[in-house]
Amino acid sequence: MKATIVSIDSAMISTMVDYKERLEKAMKAAGVDITELARSVGVSYQAARKVLEGESKAFTAENNAKAAARLNVASDWLATGMGDMARNANSIVFSEENEDLVRIPLLANSGSMGKGNDTLDADYVVGDLALSAHWINQYIKPGNIRELKFIHAQGESMSPTFSDGDVLLVDVGSRDPASHEGVYVLDVHGQTFIKRVRMRMSGSLEVSSDNPNIKTVDELNGDHQVRVLGRVVWAWNGQKL
The missing domain is CATH 2.10.109.10 (Umud Fragment, subunit A)
Incomplete structure (x- = not known):
């Protein structure tokens, strides 16, 4: 049981890190800082900071969609890393x-x-x-x-x-x-x-x-x-x- 718990925790940490990196990449490209991101998503500055620093899990599906819309990236890419970063074929x-x-x-x-x-x-x-x-x-x-x-x-x-x-x-x-x-x-x-x-x-x-x-x-x-x-x-x- 203990080994199973460690395995699950490691996977969760890996997922959090990957999400954090994608979020940072999208913010950098869009020129959006943490304050603006938090405002757009509708969460507190502290909540957004925890996600960016890997202290918290990724945004909820609803908040992930809001973040993706503000950063103009594909929601699925931001959430999972799958597919293209750009929202559509006409994007940069x-x-x-x-x-x-x-x-x-x-x-x-x-x-x-x-x-x-x-x-x-x-x-x-x-x-x-x-x-x-x-x-x-x-x-x-x-x-x-x-x-x-x-x-x-x-x-x-x-x-x-x-x-x-x-x-x-x-x-x-x-x-x-x-x-x-x-x-x-x-x-x-x-x-x-x-x-x-x-x-x-x-x-x-x-x-x-x-x-x-x-x-x-x-x-x-x-x-x-x-x-x-x-x-x-x-x-x-x-x-x-």
Whole structure:
């Protein structure tokens, strides 16, 4: 009987460790800390800490599903380790060779000219590029690492900030220029543009180009048919935006 008890305890400890490691991996990739995880799941900070430190068993099935939804990973993978980590085929792929690497979709969309789309989504993926999750969370700090996409710049209207052909990292989860001034991907009458957007003291939004030779400034007063598709957070010439 004693030997049986030891065997069961060992299996339980192994399961707890595996769950803890999967949970830590998903949190790191999503940029979610223990406080946010506890809030999303609906448990106390202490309860979440015990799971992460291996002092407690894995979350209940219901709380595991909540954690998986917040971390945007497959619930079955988080609970058992079986299947793919990603929730669906359109999610960012985590590299099996290096747990710190994530492969971010490279989209066919380009700005600042060309036919636009309602959203920058995975239907237009032509490839992917790998980035370090640690680097992303340190320098980019997105709300959700899975909402990052790559596109190419087209034209010279934003030079010298970035130039024709530069690869741009876009956070499609950041779509409110009023709360965060910066460079945005805009869909205007079916055309995709990349422009700098800032709020004026009047409350209207000013859209402009960075190139002093072709400087253009437009004011959005609510009459324009403009959709914000995402914010450019990094130009692949080494410039953070």
